[in-house]
Amino acid sequence: MTQSVKGMRDLWGTELAYFQFIERACHQIMESHGYQEIRTPIVESTDLFSRGVGSTTDIVNKEMYTFRDRSDRSLTLRPENTASVVRAIIQNKLLESNDPLHLFYIGPMFRYERMQAGRYRQFWQIGAESIGIASPESEVESIIMLFDFLTSLGLGDLSLSINSVGFPEERASFYVALKAFVKDREQAFCEDCRRRIEDNPLRVLDCKVSSCQTALTGHPEILNFLSNESQSHHEKFQKCLQSSRIPFLSNPKMVRGLDYYTRTTFEVLSSDLGAQSALLGGGRYDRLIQDLGGPPTPAFGWAIGLDRLVSLVMKKNISLPSKPRILLIPVGETMINDAFELARSLWADGHSVELETRGVPLKKSLSSANRKGHSHAFILGESEKAKGIITVKFLMTGKQEEWLLSEISSRILHI
RNA sequence: GCGGCUGUCGCCUAGUGGUUAAGGCACCAGAUUGUGAUUCUGGGUACCGUGGGUUCAAAUCCCAUCAGCCGCCCCA
Numbered sequence A: 001m002t003q004s005v006k007g008m009r010d011l012w013g014t015e016l017a018y019f020q021f022i023e024r025a026c027h028q029i030m031e032s033h034g035y036q037e038i039r040t041p042i043v044e045s046t047d048l049f050s051r052g053v054g055s056t057t058d059i060v061n062k063e064m065y066t067f068r069d070r071s072d073r074s075l076t077l078r079p080e081n082t083a084s085v086v087r088a089i090i091q092n093k094l095l096e097s098n099d100p101l102h103l104f105y106i107g108p109m110f111r112y113e114r115m116q117a118g119r120y121r122q123f124w125q126i127g128a129e130s131i132g133i134a135s136p137e138s139e140v141e142s143i144i145m146l147f148d149f150l151t152s153l154g155l156g157d158l159s160l161s162i163n164s165v166g167f168p169e170e171r172a173s174f175y176v177a178l179k180a181f182v183k184d185r186e187q188a189f190c191e192d193c194r195r196r197i198e199d200n201p202l203r204v205l206d207c208k209v210s211s212c213q214t215a216l217t218g219h220p221e222i223l224n225f226l227s228n229e230s231q232s233h234h235e236k237f238q239k240c241l242q243s244s245r246i247p248f249l250s251n252p253k254m255v256r257g258l259d260y261y262t263r264t265t266f267e268v269l270s271s272d273l274g275a276q277s278a279l280l281g282g283g284r285y286d287r288l289i290q291d292l293g294g295p296p297t298p299a300f301g302w303a304i305g306l307d308r309l310v311s312l313v314m315k316k317n318i319s320l321p322s323k324p325r326i327l328l329i330p331v332g333e334t335m336i337n338d339a340f341e342l343a344r345s346l347w348a349d350g351h352s353v354e355l356e357t358r359g360v361p362l363k364k365s366l367s368s369a370n371r372k373g374h375s376h377a378f379i380l381g382e383s384e385k386a387k388g389i390i391t392v393k394f395l396m397t398g399k400q401e402e403w404l405l406s407e408i409s410s411r412i413l414h415i
Numbered sequence B: 001g002c003g004g005c006u007g008u009c010g011c012c013u014a015g016u017g018g019u020u021a022a023g024g025c026a027c028c029a030g031a032u033u034g035u036g037a038u039u040c041u042g043g044g045u046a047c048c049g050u051g052g053g054u055u056c057a058a059a060u061c062c063c064a065u066c067a068g069c070c071g072c073c074c075c076a
Helices: A013-032 A046-052 A058-062 A082-091 A136-152 A168-184 A191-199 A201-206 A210-215 A228-243 A306-315 A333-348 A362-371 A382-387 A405-412
Strands: A043-045 A065-068 A074-077 A101-110 A122-131 A160-164 A248-250 A262-269 A278-284 A299-305 A326-330 A353-355 A376-380 A389-394 A400-404
Touching: A013 A101, A013 A122, A013 A136, A013 A306, A043 A046, A043 A082, A046 A058, A046 A074, A046 A082, A082 A101, A082 A122, A082 A299, A122 A136, A122 A306, A136 A228, A136 A262, A136 A278, A136 A299, A160 A228, A168 A191, A168 A201, A191 A201, A228 A248, A228 A262, A278 A306, A299 A306, A326 A333, A326 A362, A333 A353, A333 A376, A333 A382, A333 A405, A362 A376, A376 A382, A382 A389, A389 A405, A400 A405
Parallel strands: A160 A248, A326 A353, A326 A376
Antiparallel strands: A043 A074, A065 A074, A101 A122, A122 A299, A160 A262, A262 A278, A278 A299, A376 A389, A389 A400
């Protein structure tokens, strides 16, 4: 049998219901904050990502789904959405007015990676981008929205890690200092770190080996290498977070994997997610829009892994809002037209009702209603018709009531 | 990209060279045809992930492949 492509899964049933619950909450919160949805193509020119995400990142170097189309163009399934959103606002001239833009998106992303729990080759992200504002306050506005969103899902207790990575020209001297620091103490570090010093010095900072963490005591911190402007930006950001009562941890060791970040970066990890603990991440990207051919424009954004968010919400036993599920069962062939008539009037009133059309014995209908999780069965047979009523069976308790046909629509609201 | 583990009905598992692969849950059929879920009775629904190989004989051993899981790397 042909099966789905490795790392790409079908969503249905309970898990899909959680996806939809979260997507609805997302739309609601975004709209209340004035963010508008944007949908960009899933496929883009490969160079958008190599230029936008950064040609030295792992995402670009080993994780992209890149292929050639019939005209020999190099195309890539988007590994993230910020580069596409930036491309879209430049191409569609959304920045002409100089007014800030607030956009959000929900959609699938693709990265060619080794499979693990919580890591898929097609995964879903929800993201928000705040474009055209340089202030630390705009960052906090965006983060407040993010936390309102998480709180509405019952996940308000997550803790935010923040850092600032400054601008590229400010980072260079920090890299030199960090490399020198580690090299001076090379023997104190583990084998992995000795390798990391060469190919990814920042990664030494979050090594899990405790002796390495000890050896890092007094290591150079990136904040000390930033310009006065970047430092004061970061201070304002922290003060604003504090006065907004958003709990955070300043983490000078935090490293992010995308090249376009400038100044503020942040992320939220959750130990409930196992090895793939990253739930969301984001930051400022003041150079990306000009790097991709637009006018110099400051911007800030974040993205949440929707698959991981769903798995967290499900793990915390946060229950979905449940509505009554009604099955209308005509008893006997003569009642099917009456059942259609009743169902159509209930649908017209906006009620959610399913109709049994198989013509099977009542016993069978009730049995599958029970199995499929219906809460109520409406039984309509000759005897009900003669009395102008319907039998309402409560499948949880087994109790039955008789409702007048004329009262059904209003009584449904109270079950 | 590197290292390791796993793969038996819809789900969970037993079975580690020898008859027709076993059990639980689920499912299906019945217990006076308009009452499910509960009870009772009956039913096995599986080419043992796939393809090769070894053997008189393979779910079991070997190889390959696919998929999943775990660690590294990295990220959501």
